[in-house]
Amino acid sequence: MNIADEIARLHELHRSGALTDEEFAAAKEKVLASASTSSSGFGSGGTATNDNPFANLNHLRRSKHNQWIGGVCAGLGKFSGLEAWIWRLMFVLFVSAFGFGFVAYLLAWVFIPEEE
Incomplete structure (x- = not known):
C-alpha cells in the first residue's frame, strides 16, 4: 500500500467517525514521517529503495x-x-x-x- 492509499484510508476512517481529529492528525503524521525516512532514493544522496527496480x-x-x-x-x-x-x-x-x-x-x- 502506498502513502496516498494509506492517507485515503485514514481519511475514510476519520470521516466515518472511527478516528477523532487528534487521532487522525497523529496517524497522518506517523504515515508521512515513516514515508520520508524510508524514501531516500537516488536524488537525496542515500541508497536506492526497494521500490526502485534498478536498485540491485x-x-x-x-x-x-x-x-x-x-x-x-x-x-x-x-x-x-x-x-x-x-x-x-x-x-x-x-x-x-x-x-x-x-x-x-x-x-x-x-x-x-x-x-x-
Whole structure:
C-alpha cells in the first residue's frame, strides 16, 4: 500500500467517525514521517529503495564458473533467481524467432562486468 492509499484510508476512517481529529492528525503524521525516512532514493544522496527496480543492478555480473560462451546467462540466472538454462533457452528463442537475441547477448557480454 502506498502513502496516498494509506492517507485515503485514514481519511475514510476519520470521516466515518472511527478516528477523532487528534487521532487522525497523529496517524497522518506517523504515515508521512515513516514515508520520508524510508524514501531516500537516488536524488537525496542515500541508497536506492526497494521500490526502485534498478536498485540491485550493480550486483549483476557475468559468471566465470558456469559459462558456455560468455557467462551472461549464468550471471542473469544468479541475479534473477532463475536457472541459467532458462536464460539460455530464451536467448536461443530470441535469436531464432526475432533475430535480436544475438545482439542482446553481445551487448550484455560487453557491458556486464565479469565476477571477481
